[in-house]
Amino acid sequence: MNRWIFKVALLAGALAFSMMALSEAKAAGNSLRLATVDVQRLLLESKAGKQAKEKVEAERNLKQKEITAREEEISKLQRELEKQASILSEAARKEKQEAIDRRVRDLRRTYDDFNRELQKKEGELVRELLKDIAGVIRDYAKGKGYTLVLEKGQAGILYSADEIDLTKEIIALYDAKTK
Secondary structure, three states, X not given: OHHHHHHHHHHHHHHHHHHHHHHHHHHOOOOOOEEEEOHHHHHHHOHHHHHHHHHHHHHHHHHHHHHHHHHHHHHHHHHHHHHHOOOOOHHHHXXXXXXXXXXXXXXXXXXXXXXXXXXXHHHHHHHHHHHHHHHHHHHHHHHHOOOEEEEOOOOOOXXXXXXXXXXXXXXXXXXXXXX
């Protein structure tokens, strides 16, 4: 329910802003020039976006190798315990099982910490990219005389014609900027 109210409020705000921009443009004798940009596509298709994704994936793969090696080590210890179970005393068997359980808990903590760290790093990279992209969009829109540029796929944008989509142009400009 709260999400629905938020979306309606956001839509109303976007509509009010658009109407205000339209009235200002008409008062100044200018026509309203609207455009859209697909920021998600920009993040996926731009060179900097691809590099950021590759960086995160490389880090994920590296850490996954470490986690897999530790999982295999734990499995090996568990198999050894099962083989020796009949000849070990109850106390020795319990001690080895507790050691294995500690390693499993440590591995889970490591995995959880790694996921949090990776999400944080990914968020930082995306925020940095979005900051740069916003500057490129703003400069392009000002230079080309656009009154309003909206993000495609956001609440309130149900349809936009392909003719007003600046995503390709912004990707090209952003790629040129980030060589």
